[in-house]
Amino acid sequence: MGLSSLVDMVNSVPGATSSSVLGPFHVSNPPPLEIGGDMRRDFEGEVVLVEGIVRDIDGAPVAGAEIDIWQTAPNGMYSSQDPAQDVHSFHALMTTDATDRYAFNTVKPVSYTVPNDGPVGQILDAAGRHPWRPSHLHFIVKAEGCRDLVTEVFAADDPYLDEDTVFGVREDLVMSYTPQPAGSFPDGFTMSGKVPGEYSRVDIDFKLARG
Numbered sequence: 001m002g003l004s005s006l007v008d009m010v011n012s013v014p015g016a017t018s019s020s021v022l023g024p025f026h027v028s029n030p031p032p033l034e035i036g037g038d039m040r041r042d043f044e045g046e047v048v049l050v051e052g053i054v055r056d057i058d059g060a061p062v063a064g065a066e067i068d069i070w071q072t073a074p075n076g077m078y079s080s081q082d083p084a085q086d087v088h089s090f091h092a093l094m095t096t097d098a099t100d101r102y103a104f105n106t107v108k109p110v111s112y113t114v115p116n117d118g119p120v121g122q123i124l125d126a127a128g129r130h131p132w133r134p135s136h137l138h139f140i141v142k143a144e145g146c147r148d149l150v151t152e153v154f155a156a157d158d159p160y161l162d163e164d165t166v167f168g169v170r171e172d173l174v175m176s177y178t179p180q181p182a183g184s185f186p187d188g189f190t191m192s193g194k195v196p197g198e199y200s201r202v203d204i205d206f207k208l209a210r211g
């Protein structure tokens with residue numbers, strides 16, 4: 001189970017954002033989402049504003065980058081695992097603007113267990129390991145002239161951060177969710193969808209390798 005993570009580590013480019021596990025829950029043709037858009041739909045949970053910039057490893061702006069985003073619903077399941085969810089729930093495709101920024105709001109993803117009722121469960125049992133993964137957002141970031149980045153970003157306060165069952169955590173992929181007072185939106189951002197009370201903000205900047 002650590003093999004795909006080992007391959008990620010070998011393929012990571014120094015100076016670029018670390019790559020991490022793709023996992024089995026990505027869907028093709030995710031729905032487009034405008035910058036500042038709402039991935040929450042009608043789900044309840046801790047509201048999070050996710051925002052950042054896309055640059056290359058020399059710090060040059062990368063405009064027009066495509067960011068493919070996916071995560072669990074608050075019940076810990078991806079849409080493809082959960083008949084109650086639309087296939088595109090918590091999946092989105094965002095394109096950065098000329099300022100190389102992106103932003104969206106969502107509900108905070110939760111820790112979840114990998115499916116452990118088959119061979120994977122037997123391997124975990126044999127190794128004396130649990131099936132939990134810490135809360136994370138999945139991203140694939142693509143831009144012309146740059147190498148595709150497949151990665152995940154983890155919540156710094158998650159209890160499973162140091163014991164991810166698929167070894168996906170890298171130090172530069174751990175981010176803090178910072179509490180924000182109700183009604184304040186930083187840097188001129190507004191929040192589409194239902195306006196929350198208190199919410200959290202997480203800044204995630206991506207650095208892509210050229211080539």
Ligand SMILES: [Fe+2]
Pocket residue numbers: 023025136138
């Ligand atoms: Fe995941």
